Amino acid sequence: MGITSKVKQSIILAADGQIQSLVAGSAANITKCNIMSIYAQASAADAEIKIYNEIGDAKTAAKLIYHGKFGSAANETIEFNLPGAGIYADTGMYADVTNCDFFYIIGTF
Secondary structure (H helix, E strand, O other), X not given: OOOXXXXXXXXXXXXXXXXXXXXXXXXXXXXXXXXXXXXXXXXXXXXXXXXXXXXXXXXXXHHEEEEEXXXXXXXXXXXXXXXXXOEEEOOOOEEEEEOEEEEEEEEEO
């Protein structure tokens, strides 16, 4: 009997949007997740990623669960590894990305 992992990768985002995964070949919003790692590549200096625990693009400050800044030039890649069980989102995850070519998360969902 093999081991089944609950750790998965989200769909890659190249702009602001809802963080999703593939379910039976279709994109679906991830509603509950422990974010373990965040990967991204800068398209210009001062890249940043904000993740909100919400569905939609309201970007309510009280719902901000992650804000990472990186990059002094284009094409820098970054991996943010989060300690312990990571950051928990229980509603959904909306990403606001600035100066990023791409971004995705690794987590349990």
